[in-house]
Amino acid sequence: MNIYSVKFSEDVGSFFRSPVREIFKRVDLNSIYSFAGGYPSAETFPLEDIRATMSEVIDKYGGKAFQYGATQGVPELREAVASRYGVPVERVQITSSSQQGIDVCTRVLVNPGDVILTSNPSYLGALQSFRSYRADIRGIAHNDDLDAFRDGYENVIAQVKAEGKTVKFLYMIPDFQNPSGESLTLEERKMLVSLARKHDFLIVEDSPYRELRYEGSHIQTMYSLDPDRVIHLGSFSKIFAPGFRLGWALAHPDILDKIYVCKQSLDLCPPIFDQYVAAEFLSSGQLDANLQKSIALYKGKRDLLLSLLEEHMPDGVRWTHPEGGLFLFLTLPEGFDSVRFYDTALDAGVAYVAGEFFHPDGSGKNTMRLNFSFMSPERIREGIKLLAELLSNAIC
Amino acid sequence: MNIYSVKFSEDVGSFFRSPVREIFKRVDLNSIYSFAGGYPSAETFPLEDIRATMSEVIDKYGGKAFQYGATQGVPELREAVASRYGVPVERVQITSSSQQGIDVCTRVLVNPGDVILTSNPSYLGALQSFRSYRADIRGIAHNDDLDAFRDGYENVIAQVKAEGKTVKFLYMIPDFQNPSGESLTLEERKMLVSLARKHDFLIVEDSPYRELRYEGSHIQTMYSLDPDRVIHLGSFSKIFAPGFRLGWALAHPDILDKIYVCKQSLDLCPPIFDQYVAAEFLSSGQLDANLQKSIALYKGKRDLLLSLLEEHMPDGVRWTHPEGGLFLFLTLPEGFDSVRFYDTALDAGVAYVAGEFFHPDGSGKNTMRLNFSFMSPERIREGIKLLAELLSNAIC
Incomplete structure (x- = not known):
């Protein structure tokens, strides 16, 4: 051959x-x-706490920890995430890494040629995924002047409409962005959410670094500003360990349902044992x-x-x-x-x-x-x- | 909204x-x-052997077992799989479940409307994945008469060509098929490989049950009959534990390279700790x-x-x-x-x-x-x- x-x-x-x-x-x-x-x-x-937790998981769950499990994630982890972030459990999908969250959002939303708005610069792994679905990516530079920042978006959106194309979503990392390290102010988050409402597109809020704050105060998530229009992606990689490949998506149940069905054919379910370890680590306060x-x-x-x-x-x-x-x-x-x-x-x-x-x-x-x-x-x-x-x- | x-x-x-x-x-x-x-x-x-192995992995690899790792899989597991199945390590990609193997093969090969041939009946999770990429699935019933079996395929392939469509691959579970439980004879495997050569399509050989044989002798894999044309998918789910969500793909390096790049944007890498546990379990003979x-x-x-x-x-x-x-x-x-x-x-x-x-x-x-x-x-x-x-x- x-x-x-x-x-x-x-x-x-x-x-x-x-x-x-x-x-x-x-x-x-x-x-x-x-x-x-x-x-x-x-x-x-x-390491020693993980070793002890792993042993506890084996004692507590036995064979169940090594069996197939629900596509949405094991209930214990979904509930621990729901309670940590104050959302209903039916809005939580456990993902096999937040990279998978990005990929599956793109898969269920984007046809070739559809537009994804993002910051310029933006996260490389997201750009990889967007490109792999042949999305039309428009990067918009940050501007410290809120009106100029909005105008930057409005101009691109007007251009996209003039081309007869559709903005499917805006992808943002509002907290300590990869690669810039910079965050969006609350006013900027509100402005972007109002733009999404005005022009009827979704927002994918990628938030792997949010809990690693070294100064200043937490700023509201974009998800909290509009939980129906924003899909929030979280990750255990930076707050626990990336080797577990676990993250979560928070979204409106109708959007989550498409992600769930997609995940069935992607990989059936996230790693089970790892989910129980993360759930124990989270609910015990060790995390x-x-x-x-x-x-x-x-x-x-x-x-x-x-x-x-x-x-x-x-x-x-x-x-x-x-x-x-x-x-x-x-x-x-x-x-x-x-x-x-x-x-x-x-x-x-x-x-x-x-x-x-x-x-x-x-x-x-x-x-x-x-x-x-x-x-x-x-x-x-x-x-x-x-x-x-x-x-x-x-x-x- | x-x-x-x-x-x-x-x-x-x-x-x-x-x-x-x-x-x-x-x-x-x-x-x-x-x-x-x-x-x-x-x-x-x-359970007790897994508990001990997990502890050994923590001792042996320390933090590395919980860090990000190579997209192809950790070298120890790739090498253990390569040596078990007698293939060069550069032909081994570790997958986050063999369901992911099926999905990613479809992703890198199939455009909407492309034809996938398979048995009728065939594995539901594969059909789900094929449909999700809008493939045109043609199921062909088994026939104990080899000539009639071949004719069944030839007729469908002729029909596909008459429609101006392309057969991208044949998906088969030659050993103890899901759902039928039946296996293909060596002659049937050879016939299908020769059909693939004749009509220039690939074969995706899904083999999660192969090692669970209760009588009779092993029959050569289709991969061994043509390692360049056949992509072989294996799984730890039935020979170790499904909760780890680990499998492997064996293929020509040029095909594997596309799967590798695709996997970068899908989920970066398979779960790391789980891979080390599987590698230890495999190379120690415990598996x-x-x-x-x-x-x-x-x-x-x-x-x-x-x-x-x-x-x-x-x-x-x-x-x-x-x-x-x-x-x-x-x-x-x-x-x-x-x-x-x-x-x-x-x-x-x-x-x-x-x-x-x-x-x-x-x-x-x-x-x-x-x-x-x-x-x-x-x-x-x-x-x-x-x-x-x-x-x-x-x-x-």
């Missing part, structure tokens, strides 16, 4: 390889200074206790990174000041190409993610995303010194 | 709710005699030792079910004699409607799956699938007596 005679589906033509995952194929993360990826620090995984430790740890790393950038970065480099989350976004002088610079950096032993990949419109060549959760303070220190030195040489 | 204004994607119009999963929503499986579902017996889950016990248990249940049917079923009822797997297929007299009969049975406390749901052409109204793995021998005995009594009343 000549394998090249295989005719793949049209979707495959729009598949886009994650540059982040390609980096992981090239290098061992532990052998370099890695500001790439969005990995939590392994020291936030409470919150551990989360407080993670917040303290990450706050220290963020503060360290901010002070190191201040100390070492050459003139002409700017960066965001995230109040939470895992990332900070660097803007280099106009003309700098962070994709081209990447091999230089990797050869020297330091990795980041080029900002261009997060920009649906292909802009952002002079930007890069830095993660501060994964490495130890010592390695963050050494890594930033190295990166700053390389950038100084490249810019001058 | 009027939620009914939400415009779902065109795919959603073809979503098909699993009648099996709907049953599970209606009744507690343990409160009735359930011959429905494809659940392994919970007593085959080696095989446990599998031997499962085989002995299920053989006893199959033999019991066959003798009970012989003893209690009214005249005019026929059934298959599976050499392995979890299912047996019952054919009732012409005119019997097992969908209509379903409420009567459930009210009396016994569940099965109506055969019609497995038939892509809508036939098979007088058939039903019986599972023999889930219940205890005592409950199988009571359940069959009850079902036979109900059927006797309905038929006469």
